[in-house]
Amino acid sequence: MPAGPLLKDVVLLGGGHSHVHVLKSFAMKPMPGVRLTLIGRDIETPYSGMIPGFVAGHYSFEECHIDLARLAAWTGARLFHAEATGLDRENRRVLLKDRPPVSYDLLSIDVGSAPNLETISGAAQAATPVKPIAELGRRWLAFLERMKSWSGRLEIVVIGGGAGGVELALAIDHRVRAVAKGAELQVTLATKGELLASQAAAARQKMRAVFQRRGLRLVENRATKRIERGSVQLDDGAWLEADAVFVVTEASAAPWFATTGLPLDERGFFAVDDTLRSTADPNIFAVGDCATMLPHRRPKAGVFAVRQGPPLAANLRRALLGQAPQSFVPQSRYLSILGTGDGNAVATRGPWAVEGKWVWRWKDHIDRKWMRMYRE
Ligand SMILES: Cc1cc2nc3c(=O)[nH]c(=O)nc-3n(C[C@H](O)[C@H](O)[C@H](O)COP(=O)(O)OP(=O)(O)OC[C@H]3O[C@@H](n4cnc5c(N)ncnc54)[C@H](O)[C@@H]3O)c2cc1C
Known part of the structure; x- marks a missing residue:
């Protein structure tokens, strides 16, 4: 709690990658009269970059999650373990499920995104969505327990060929082979477009070679239409056998965003300007996957949420002091390192891609270093 009279309430909604930085920044350089409140649906917030490594068995649950209560x-900061369901902007309040609303003077939203299960019939009932990641972590451990005694054919289908889907399919293959000794495993990745469509051709080529070498089946340019218990139907009518299905499709916005009256982009994410502030409400900032910077659109990736932490903290400070927030241009070329689950990784930036065990060690070093800032 700040010393002296309380003048301003800053509410951080969601324990995403940018907000953990804001918390740390205000702890290291507090502002007199400012109280920070964090509202989070999950107390153990996952660091997305390490989740495939957790699935592959390289990290424990604790190693890839930040304990928001400790932070x-x-x-x-005050912490409310609660899920937001909307905003009452007129009275500057965040509406929560099963709890009274929380008032703010300044609000920042960093609640992430989730795959849209509604576009695939049966997905909500018969598949495991990869988000919330916290839920995936729990389900994955239970799934592995069941796999230990599996014998005979085992078909696992991962739907979605972006970075998350690719890493997850390879991580699942690696881990299930180690755990389900009696299973004849086949992992299939099915994707509506090309594999890694937003990455360089060189990265695609390297990943296709990894899939072939490791015996994973790749079904490209086929949208999934329907998921039933035991099978997956593609848009050409073909069926894939599936004892388990994981959905890692395109990030989508939570339906409650539309009830806030804030401007949204065409996919339903909060529209923000180049200072990370809502284009219509000067008291609200939004960052990470849940927001789209209209002047500088970038893919929905954790790397951008991480990079937005420092400018967000600076602009919250400026707004508290009554100063105009400063603009920020996210990088347009960025390093993406995709683990292949078996201690290798493919790094890509712009048009180039490299692969090797050293690339995995490099990624591991970057990720652990980032986590140390918020865990220790
Ligand atoms: C398997 C997988 C692997 C990935 N690997 C990478 C990678 O290697 N590199 C990369 O750049 N990106 C990766 N991504 C993408 C990455 O997950 C997201 O881009 C990133 O998590 C976005 O960060 P964020 O801060 O916006 O939100 P999140 O990290 O999703 O955090 C949102 C937080 O808000 C909380 N929350 C959500 N809704 C509410 C609510 N209504 N009320 C209160 N709290 C709420 C959640 O509990 C969570 O703590 C991966 C994604 C997946 C699925």
């Missing part, structure tokens, strides 16, 4: 206690 809030250390930084002196």
